[in-house]
Amino acid sequence: MDTSLFARGPSPTLRFILLLIASLGLMVADQRTTELERFRYWAGSLLHPIQSLVDLPARTTESISRNWATKQTLLEENQRLKERNRYLAAQLQEFVAIRNENDKLRNLLQAQVRPDNRVSSATLLAVSFSENQQRVLLDKGEKNGVVVGMAIVDDHGLMGQVTRTYALHAEGMMISDPSSAVPVQLVRNGLRDVLAGTGSREQLQLLHPAKNSDIIEGDLLVTSGLGGRFPPDFPVARIVSVEHPTDSMFAKVIAAPLASLEKSRNLLILQAVPRTVEPSNSATSPQEGLENSNATNLD
Amino acid sequence: MLPIWISFSIGIVLTLIPLPEVWDEFKPEWVALLVFYWTLTQPNSFGIVSAWLVGLCVDVLTGSLLGQHALGYITLSYMAISISSQYPMLSVLQQLLTVFVALAVYLLLKIWIIGISGTGTNLSNQWSTIILSTLLWHWLCAWLDRFNNR
Numbered sequence: 001m002d003t004s005l006f007a008r009g010p011s012p013t014l015r016f017i018l019l020l021i022a023s024l025g026l027m028v029a030d031q032r033t034t035e036l037e038r039f040r041y042w043a044g045s046l047l048h049p050i051q052s053l054v055d056l057p058a059r060t061t062e063s064i065s066r067n068w069a070t071k072q073t074l075l076e077e078n079q080r081l082k083e084r085n086r087y088l089a090a091q092l093q094e095f096v097a098i099r100n101e102n103d104k105l106r107n108l109l110q111a112q113v114r115p116d117n118r119v120s121s122a123t124l125l126a127v128s129f130s131e132n133q134q135r136v137l138l139d140k141g142e143k144n145g146v147v148v149g150m151a152i153v154d155d156h157g158l159m160g161q162v163t164r165t166y167a168l169h170a171e172g173m174m175i176s177d178p179s180s181a182v183p184v185q186l187v188r189n190g191l192r193d194v195l196a197g198t199g200s201r202e203q204l205q206l207l208h209p210a211k212n213s214d215i216i217e218g219d220l221l222v223t224s225g226l227g228g229r230f231p232p233d234f235p236v237a238r239i240v241s242v243e244h245p246t247d248s249m250f251a252k253v254i255a256a257p258l259a260s261l262e263k264s265r266n267l268l269i270l271q272a273v274p275r276t277v278e279p280s281n282s283a284t285s286p287q288e289g290l291e292n293s294n295a296t297n298l299d
Numbered sequence: 300m301l302p303i304w305i306s307f308s309i310g311i312v313l314t315l316i317p318l319p320e321v322w323d324e325f326k327p328e329w330v331a332l333l334v335f336y337w338t339l340t341q342p343n344s345f346g347i348v349s350a351w352l353v354g355l356c357v358d359v360l361t362g363s364l365l366g367q368h369a370l371g372y373i374t375l376s377y378m379a380i381s382i383s384s385q386y387p388m389l390s391v392l393q394q395l396l397t398v399f400v401a402l403a404v405y406l407l408l409k410i411w412i413i414g415i416s417g418t419g420t421n422l423s424n425q426w427s428t429i430i431l432s433t434l435l436w437h438w439l440c441a442w443l444d445r446f447n448n449r
Contacts, residue, residue: 012346013377015348016374023351023370024370027416032364044359045360050308050312051315051360054315128317133362
């Protein structure tokens with residue numbers, strides 16, 4: 001079996017058997033315990049240069065297109081963004097007023113005040129990975145304040161959650177991963193259910209919707225906030241098909257994610273932080289409220 | 300030694316790079332091919348232990364079960380060592396068949412591990428990657444032989 005002329009140390013067969021046992025031991029330990037998370041953290045942080053190499057082609061094309069952009073297009077884009085900013089600022093004023101009113105009403109009802117979201121932006125380093133796991137890599141890690149359980153959103157809707165953090169990057173699970181489940185609520189009638197991933201990036205499935213439940217095509221699903229992991233009322237998916245198979249006790253409801261899981265590169269990571277509002281605080285001006293919500297930005 | 304580690308860095312990056320969903324099932328098993336090639340041609344500088352370390356790196360980087368790729372790669376490396384003396388005598392077609400069988404064993408192990416640990420589903424479309432990887436074998440060899448001063 002040994003083919004090299006001057007073999008040193010144990011024979012290949014012995015080495016193979018020893019490492020085979022070591023790998024099996026590692027797999028069992030990784031599956032059953034969390035002891036190896038420390039090792040993963042350090043190894044993953046050490047291998048970070050390789051992760052950034054993955055991002056290199058996308059970054060290069062971005063910087064090339066930035067360098068080649070003409071002054072005219074930049075001016076036009078600037079103009080467009082300014083208009084958009086003005087429009088959003090106007091909407092925000094309204095939002096702040098409504099939020100103050102909502103806080104006051106909730107105080108009157110002695111209900112809990114809606115949580116604030118701590119937001120930080122991140123860029124996608126890589127998508128997918130092995131054997132049908134739908135995972136993403138983000139370029140922000142523990143050092144940037146990212147913790148396990150934070151929600152990942154793009155500008156259309158929920159994308160997933162952070163499942164593992166390293167020093168300078170983090171790993172997230174997309175809502176389309178077969179092991180992902182998001183507590184959701186139907187906007188139209190408040191029906192609550194759990195939305196599970198199927199492994200395909202275009203299809204999500206509701207878990208166990210009753211056959212007679214009032215769900216129709218086009219209904220919007222938002223996070224319900226139950227379970228405390230995802231912030232409430234974030235758009236998640238839209239129903240695309242409702243079937244009533246005769247051989248099952250449940251309806252088969254398929255939804256399409258609103259976030260573009262294939263294309264989005266610029267994302268937000270957010271975490272709900274409880275907010276306390278004093279009843280005497282009711283005289284907050286909209287401007288002050290605006291500053292408060294900006295102060296919670298992480299970066 | 301340097302060409303070996305540079306080729307593995309490139310192979311791992313190619314494995315991790317995001318592709319549209321349709322192309323995912325045609326992603327060749329770059330790292331597996333590299334493990335097979337280097338053990339076949341340079342068994343004294345790249346052996347089973349190196350294959351194991353590469354496997355652990357891939358496990359950490361892809362977030363898969365720790366030891367899963369490591370086990371697959373040491374099996375490939377061991378198969379390469381076992382046939383390395385006969386391999387140059389084989390015809391081109393027989394060489395391709397050898398690579399295909401080795402990769403098939405590797406894939407089977409992978410499917411078993413995933414099945415037992417329950418960390419994935421729907422693995423039927425993985426065979427296309429093996430066929431594609433086999434077809435790339437001679438092209439990869441020709442390319443790597445240029446940097447490989449045996």
